[in-house]
Amino acid sequence: xxxxxxxxxxxxxxxxxxxxxxxxxxxxxxxxxxxxxxxxxxxxxxxxxxxxxxxxxxxxxxxxxxxxxxxxxxxxxxxxxxxxxxxxxxxxxxxxxxxxxxxxxxxxxxxxxxxxxxxxxxxxxxxxxxxxxxxxxxxxxxxxxxxxxxxxxxxxxxxxxxxxxxxxxxxxxxxxxxxxxxxxxxxxxxxxxxxxxxxxxxxxxxxxxxxxxxxxxxxxxxxxxxxxxxxxxxxxxxxxxxxxxxxxxxxxxxxxxxxxxxxxxxxxxxxxxxxxxxxxxxxxxxxxxxxxxxxxxxxxxxxxxxxxxxxxxxxxxxxxxxxxxxxxxxxxxxxxxxxxxxxxxxxxxxxxxxxxxxxxxxxxxxxxxxxxxxxxxxxxxxxxxxxxxxxxxxxxxxxxxxxxxxxxxxxxxxxxxxxxxxxxxxxxxxxxxxxxxxxxxxxxxxxxxxxxxxxxxxxxxxxxxxxxxxxxxxxxxxxxxxxxxxxx
Numbered sequence: 001x002x003x004x005x006x007x008x009x010x011x012x013x014x015x016x017x018x019x020x021x022x023x024x025x026x027x028x029x030x031x032x033x034x035x036x037x038x039x040x041x042x043x044x045x046x047x048x049x050x051x052x053x054x055x056x057x058x059x060x061x062x063x064x065x066x067x068x069x070x071x072x073x074x075x076x077x078x079x080x081x082x083x084x085x086x087x088x089x090x091x092x093x094x095x096x097x098x099x100x101x102x103x104x105x106x107x108x109x110x111x112x113x114x115x116x117x118x119x120x121x122x123x124x125x126x127x128x129x130x131x132x133x134x135x136x137x138x139x140x141x142x143x144x145x146x147x148x149x150x151x152x153x154x155x156x157x158x159x160x161x162x163x164x165x166x167x168x169x170x171x172x173x174x175x176x177x178x179x180x181x182x183x184x185x186x187x188x189x190x191x192x193x194x195x196x197x198x199x200x201x202x203x204x205x206x207x208x209x210x211x212x213x214x215x216x217x218x219x220x221x222x223x224x225x226x227x228x229x230x231x232x233x234x235x236x237x238x239x240x241x242x243x244x245x246x247x248x249x250x251x252x253x254x255x256x257x258x259x260x261x262x263x264x265x266x267x268x269x270x271x272x273x274x275x276x277x278x279x280x281x282x283x284x285x286x287x288x289x290x291x292x293x294x295x296x297x298x299x300x301x302x303x304x305x306x307x308x309x310x311x312x313x314x315x316x317x318x319x320x321x322x323x324x325x326x327x328x329x330x331x332x333x334x335x336x337x338x339x340x341x342x343x344x345x346x347x348x349x350x351x352x353x354x355x356x357x358x359x360x361x362x363x364x365x366x367x368x369x370x371x372x373x374x375x376x377x378x379x380x381x382x383x384x385x386x387x388x389x390x391x392x393x394x395x396x397x398x399x400x401x402x403x404x405x406x407x408x409x410x411x412x413x414x415x416x417x418x419x420x421x422x423x424x425x426x427x428x429x430x431x432x433x434x435x436x437x438x439x440x441x442x443x444x445x446x447x448x449x450x451x452x453x454x455x456x457x458x459x460x461x462x463x464x465x466x467x468x469x470x471x472x473x474x475x476x477x478x479x480x481x482x483x484x485x486x487x488x
Contacts, residue, residue: 001079002229005110005248006202006298009067009077013046016082018073020045027053028063028138033131036065036303040312043070048298052127059114059125060251062298065143068205069313074320077205078228086319086389087340093228094324097215100223103233109247115239116291122168123288126251126299132271136280137164139270140171140201143302143313145211145221147198147243148181151188156244157181158221160211162270162278162304163199163286171286172267173257174278176419178373178436180217185284189259196241197257197286202250202300204229212314213321214371240289250297254290261432273314275307276422283432318344325371333365340388346378348388351447359445360410367412367441374418380444397446401463406451410443417441 003009013019020039026032026049039047046066055061068074072082075089116122128138141163149156157180163171176182181195188195200207206228210221222244226232235244238254245252261282268280306315322343330338330349337352349362359381366376380394382401387393402408417424417439419431428438452462470478 002231003204005204006064006067006250006300009205010046010048010064010298012076013067013073016076018045018076020047022047022049023051025051025053028055028127029053029130030133032063032129033133033303036131037310039066040069040303041310043311046073049127055127058127059122059293060127060297060299062296063127063129064202064298064300065302066313067300068209069311069316071316071320074209074316077209079230086323089320090323090327090341093320094327096227096230097224097324097328099227100220101226101230101232103220103222103226103235103244105244106234106236106247109234109236109249110294111245111247111249111252111292112236113295114293116293117240117289121288121291123165123171123253123291124168126297128165128299129301131301131303132277132305134277135164135270136266136268137166137172139164139304140301141173141199142304143201143208143300145200145203145207145246146181147200147245148184148195149243150184151191151193155218156220156222157184157217158207158211160208162272164267164270166265166267166285169255169288170265171253171255171288172265173284173286174267174270174419174431175257175284176373176431176436178416178431180214182435183217185257185259188257192259194256194258194287196243197255198238198241198243198245199253199286200245200249201252202298203246203248204233207233207246209317209321212317213325214373214375215325217370238290239292249294250300251291251293253286253288254292255286255288257284257286259284271305272420273304273306274420274422275305275310276420278420279426279429281430281432315344322371322375326366326375329369329371330362330365333368335361335365338362339384342388343375346380347376348380348382348394350382350384350386350388352384353447353450356450359443359447363410363412363441363443367415373416373436376441377417377421377439378442378444380446382446383448386446394446398444401446401448402444403449406449408445408449410445411440412443413440415439415441 049063075084163173206225236247264282267283269277326343327341340350416436419437
């Protein structure tokens with residue numbers, strides 16, 4: 001059953017032993033980030049910081065993080081048993097996303113309990129951490145739903161993009177023109193008008209699950225969030241911009257972004273999802289026109305940055321959400337024989353191979369999608385006998401089914417790609433100049449090469465049989481006599 005808001009989610013986590021309340025006084029400047037890093041790295045509980053230095057008498061006194069930092073908590077978010085396997089969660093998300101539930105408008109909600117405009121606007125009233133020690137400031141936009149609209153079509157987009165507090169009423173943002181809100185921004189720029197923005201902090205975790213996932217550009221993330229939670233999202237109108245936000249959000253920030261480059265200000269660096277810092281540059285700014293919030297609002301944020309030994313909320317969310325949309329992309333493009341997809345950090349696709357060049361069709365379909373802005377840099381295609389969730393199985397396919405002297409490795413140069421990838425030259429990551437980053441993509445076809453001669457010695461198969469497989473007779477014999485051997 002869907003939770004109605006962040007508070008109910010926190011209560012549910014508490015009852016299930018998935019929450020720790022931190023009553024000791026902690027510093028927003030570095031200490032909260034360091035604690036969170038340690039907890040995330042151990043797969044620990046969600047955290048509710050209840051005693052933050054300098055935040056005893058402010059509008060907001062509490063910070064919540066880690067609500068979906070593990071696979072088990074994502075299963076809970078989807079109202080599934082905690083022990084549900086990754087592949088089953090991927091399939092559930094994939095199927096639910098195909099059937100969005102339209103949001104419903106309501107007249108008002110708890111987020112309207114307090115409305116602050118003009119001199120009453122003060123972003124420093126919220127306990128925003130300085131997450132990483134080299135960050136260029138206090139990043140408020142780390143786990144939120146940022147709402148914009150296309151000025152021509154009215155199509156809504158909810159995304160997740162980093163943002164730093166510059167002053168009481170300004171948030172500096174990384175805005176990539178090739179992304180969802182970036183396309184909207186370019187259209188507002190052509191009109192010579194500022195772009196309206198609304199940001200929801202603290203609601204059902206499905207909102208940010210969707211906001212961080214590159215669904216097709218015509219998709220409404222509110223509808224998909226409703227489908228994931230199996231209950232429509234209730235929305236209210238904003239006070240100063242023509243946008244809609246969840247009625248039970250903890251906090252909503254409204255404002256506009258000037259499309260004139262002379263109004264840009266320095267933003268960055270910031271410890272990004274890649275596990276590396278992103279550079280500072282002059283970038284667009286949200287000028288806040290209104291803040292609405294519940295009584296005693298709880299600020300929701302997260303610690304970005306992940307690597308092989310440091311998981312976080314990104315790593316838990318994206319392995320499920322991105323795998324689901326990647327399979328839906330392949331299905332929508334008519335690519336046959338798709339069995340499973342694991343999309344992060346390297347995209348691995350398991351297929352029932354049906355024709356020569358099948359793996360290339362897989363890569364072409366993924367590389368041509370809008371989701372490829374940040375995904376599908378490396379694509380590995382394997383056959384149905386390879387378990388994509390087993391690292392050794394994938395390594396075996398790479399070792400014994402890939403020959404670089406053949407056409408098993410394909411490089412696609414000069415493609416659009418992630419501006420935050422540090423392996424790309426800095427000048428090629430200038431998002432405001434080029435609208436995107438620059439990638440060369442790679443396909444590794446780890447399926448059996450159909451160009452090889454069939455071997456009559458192996459019954460006409462291209463490859464010899466696996467020597468690790470027992471004959472049916474041996475299998476039956478050992479199973480029948482196993483207890484006699486006295487081995488276990």
